[in-house]
Amino acid sequence: MRLQDKVVFITGAGAGIGQAIALYFAQHGAKVAVAEIVEERGRETASMIEQKGGEASFIEADVSSVGSIEQAIAQAMERFGKIDILVNNAGILEYRPFLNILEKNWDRLINVNLKGSFFCAQLAAKEMIRLGIKGSIINMGSIASELAIEFQSHYVASKGGVRMMTKSMALELAPYGIRVNAIAPGVILTDMTKEDLEEATVREEALKKIPLGRLGTPLDVARAALFLASEESDYITGSLIFVTGGFEIGA
Numbered sequence: 001m002r003l004q005d006k007v008v009f010i011t012g013a014g015a016g017i018g019q020a021i022a023l024y025f026a027q028h029g030a031k032v033a034v035a036e037i038v039e040e041r042g043r044e045t046a047s048m049i050e051q052k053g054g055e056a057s058f059i060e061a062d063v064s065s066v067g068s069i070e071q072a073i074a075q076a077m078e079r080f081g082k083i084d085i086l087v088n089n090a091g092i093l094e095y096r097p098f099l100n101i102l103e104k105n106w107d108r109l110i111n112v113n114l115k116g117s118f119f120c121a122q123l124a125a126k127e128m129i130r131l132g133i134k135g136s137i138i139n140m141g142s143i144a145s146e147l148a149i150e151f152q153s154h155y156v157a158s159k160g161g162v163r164m165m166t167k168s169m170a171l172e173l174a175p176y177g178i179r180v181n182a183i184a185p186g187v188i189l190t191d192m193t194k195e196d197l198e199e200a201t202v203r204e205e206a207l208k209k210i211p212l213g214r215l216g217t218p219l220d221v222a223r224a225a226l227f228l229a230s231e232e233s234d235y236i237t238g239s240l241i242f243v244t245g246g247f248e249i250g251a
């Protein structure tokens, strides 16, 4: 059990990639704080883990609000006594031409994807430092941390920010033995992308860009997350792991 006795706090763990990470980590022995804005989804993930004999707790959290993050971290600490691993997974995507992005569109997306990850990491790191835990923080970047994508300029800005934020955090938290890394998923079939990928032409276009010739699954991402969470990646910090089937490597 690679995560035996570890406590993991996962944001947006009620669906898609976050849920897959929650279930996979629980399977590997972790106790899971399921931090999620939609109560029904969060409870479902927690009960799926419990049904398999694992330990999990739904914690209501809106990562776009620092007050909500503070409460959620405090609840996790009360329930589990520590946080060893943080997975900053919660994120939203919106398609909108650059020239039509309004202040409210920008604020909503940046507040969830960038501000949310920033303050979750800051508050979780403080608890790790207080308890002397040499933890692991995993931020969810994207292929958009590396490549510009049309009609997603605010999303691309948020994920580019996640990339550099990861490096900065890794530098400042290294003296405490806390590692900070990011994952850049490519095209993963989840609620976020489902509608788009149901269109045959969109799906075919995406597949043409993926050398390994298939779409990604949430489990593909969970496997990389397990590596970054476990001691097998003890000497890795500030890095970005692509889980893309090779999307970014060439034309």
Ligand SMILES: NC(=O)c1ccc[n+]([C@@H]2O[C@H](COP(=O)([O-])OP(=O)(O)OC[C@H]3O[C@@H](n4cnc5c(N)ncnc54)[C@H](O)[C@@H]3O)[C@@H](O)[C@H]2O)c1
Binding pocket: 011, 012, 013, 014, 015, 016, 017, 018, 035, 036, 037, 038, 041, 061, 062, 063, 064, 089, 090, 091, 092, 093, 112, 140, 141, 142, 143, 184, 185, 186, 187, 188, 189, 190, 191, 192, 193
């Ligand atoms: N699906 C992909 O192809 C893909 C590709 C690259 C990166 N990503 C990134 O992976 C992460 C997960 O994506 P997904 O495809 O699983 O998305 P999803 O939409 O399937 O699930 C996201 C989950 O986050 C929750 N959430 C949304 N806003 C929240 C908030 N303010 N506070 C707490 N929880 C919130 C949602 O309720 C949902 O349960 C995101 O950061 C996304 O940007 C996804």
